[in-house]
Amino acid sequence: MDYSSKINDSIKSVKPSGIRKFFDIVNEMDNVISLSIGEPDFKTPWHIRKAGIDSLEMGRTWYTPNRGFAQLREEISNYMKRKCNLTYSADSEVVVTVGGSEAIDIAIRCLVGKGDEVLIPQPSFVCYEPLTIMAQATPVIIETKMENNFRLTVDDIKDKLTENTKLLILPFPNNPTGAIMEKKDLEAIAKLVEEHDLMVLSDEIYSELTYGGKNHISFASIEGMKERTIVINGFSKSYAMTGWRLGFACGPKEIVEMMTKLHQFCIMSAPTTAQYAAIEALKNGDDDIAYMRDQYDMRRRLVVGSLNKMGLTCFEPEGAFYCFPCIKSTGLTSEEFCTKLLHAKHVALVPGSAFGECGEGYVRLSYSYSLKHLKKALTLIEEFLKEL
Amino acid sequence: MDKLLKILSENSAYTTAQLALMLNEPEDYIKAQIKEYEDSGVIRGYQAMVNWDSVPDAGVMAIIELKVTPQKEKGFDEIAEKVMMFDEVSSVYLMAGGYDLALVVKGDTIQDVSAFVAKKLSALEGIVSTATHFMLKRYKEGSVALVDVEEPTDGREMIV
Structure with missing residues (x-):
């Protein structure tokens, strides 16, 4: 059957998520250190x-x-x-x-x-x-x-x-x-x-x-x-x-x-x-919020400070649990950067272009991860940048 | 609790630069703070969390319960301080409950530990009785898992 004629034109015109292809690769790899997830790592109190x-x-x-x-x-x-x-x-x-x-x-x-x-x-x-x-x-x-x-x-x-x-x-x-x-x-x-x-x-x-x-x-x-x-x-x-x-x-x-x-x-x-x-x-739940915010804040400072030190200009994020470093200095597109980083170091970030065309030139890094995990990932990102 | 101490007690391998970022303090301040803790004896040392069970010929460990006669004036401290001077003893705690002191003792073999208890420990004045429990397997020490339990996988699957 020609389902195309059966389906609403509006939904057909909606572009599929741009990062699906990238994360199909991520999902097939073992031992990926992901900094790509956009939800709290904490369990519900x-x-x-x-x-x-x-x-x-x-x-x-x-x-x-x-x-x-x-x-x-x-x-x-x-x-x-x-x-x-x-x-x-x-x-x-x-x-x-x-x-x-x-x-x-x-x-x-x-x-x-x-x-x-x-x-x-x-x-x-x-x-x-x-x-x-x-x-x-x-x-x-x-x-x-x-x-x-x-x-x-x-x-x-x-x-x-x-x-x-x-x-x-x-x-x-x-x-x-x-x-x-x-x-x-x-x-x-x-x-x-x-x-x-x-x-x-x-x-x-x-x-x-x-x-x-x-x-x-x-x-x-x-x-x-x-x-x-x-x-x-x-x-x-x-x-x-x-x-x-x-x-x-x-x-x-x-x-x-x-x-x-x-x-x-x-x-x-x-x-x-x-x-x-x-x-x-x-x-x-107010105390839980305060505790989690404090933890995110510690991670945020570690991540942003480390990225800036390794030369990825990172605007100081003041909310949520993401940072959005600029990767233009590497001469790569967001997707190229993420793909290379993934293959070279098994670290997964999200290309900025997934959040609109103007996100090109940036990558999203979620710090909703344990300090241990973040520290490991940051070391690998630094190695990757040096080897570029 | 002091945040710096809490972080270091969980993992002392952060650089002072990393600690400075995390705690939003100048690196010099962090260095000074650590030095102060070291000088004042709050921080007594740094150790690797070794899983001795995975090291061949690493020896045996036992927990020893001691009942002792408290001494005049010094109570349990005097005997505890004597016990802690033995190299074989890695931990000493004063306990509430069925016995007085709990010791963690290390030796090359079970015979070594037995000999230590029989000859050195029991011979001390004030020891009323000992009960030696040999450890068969270590699962967790100092908040660190020593067995390869399957890391709780990150159950999160949504990307954006």
């Missing part, structure tokens, strides 16, 4: 796992309300107040989703459609562009630059604005660059957002992982922006709960209402066990 186990032992295995348990939404509302000084109604302005990913998907689908343009800063996580295409809208890529510390600037946005621009994606703290946005950066953008009547999807999944005393600032906390912003967050990165698949969105009730409607039809409700665990995480 025990008391959080226990809350999930307890709920299973009690037989709490049913669906939850579509929006998520009321108690969980209450805790999320408290969390947003505690961390960002934002007030969201647990009843109408919070929806619990299957990871931050689902929240991004339903937010985009509820906000844009045919003829709308979505501004997507890159390098960034790989999902925004495909999800925009699936929503029939048009992705417009904005390149962030190393000379701006990979922050998004008003000038970058201005060049890309048209009368069809409707939504701006703000992916900070950023995967893969580790860039964050400070208050003044956000305020400048807020002005532009107001002037051009835009909505903003602020993906703040790495909000708990910022370093050097720079606390995360939610875009919604900038004056006038709460009514224009859908904040996406979740449990994966902050509480090392990736596999539980639990995230949430907060925003104006009219939009959260629509997102909940879509969520109800495509998902029903987010995983029940995970929701019980998440209640425990929000109630008693």
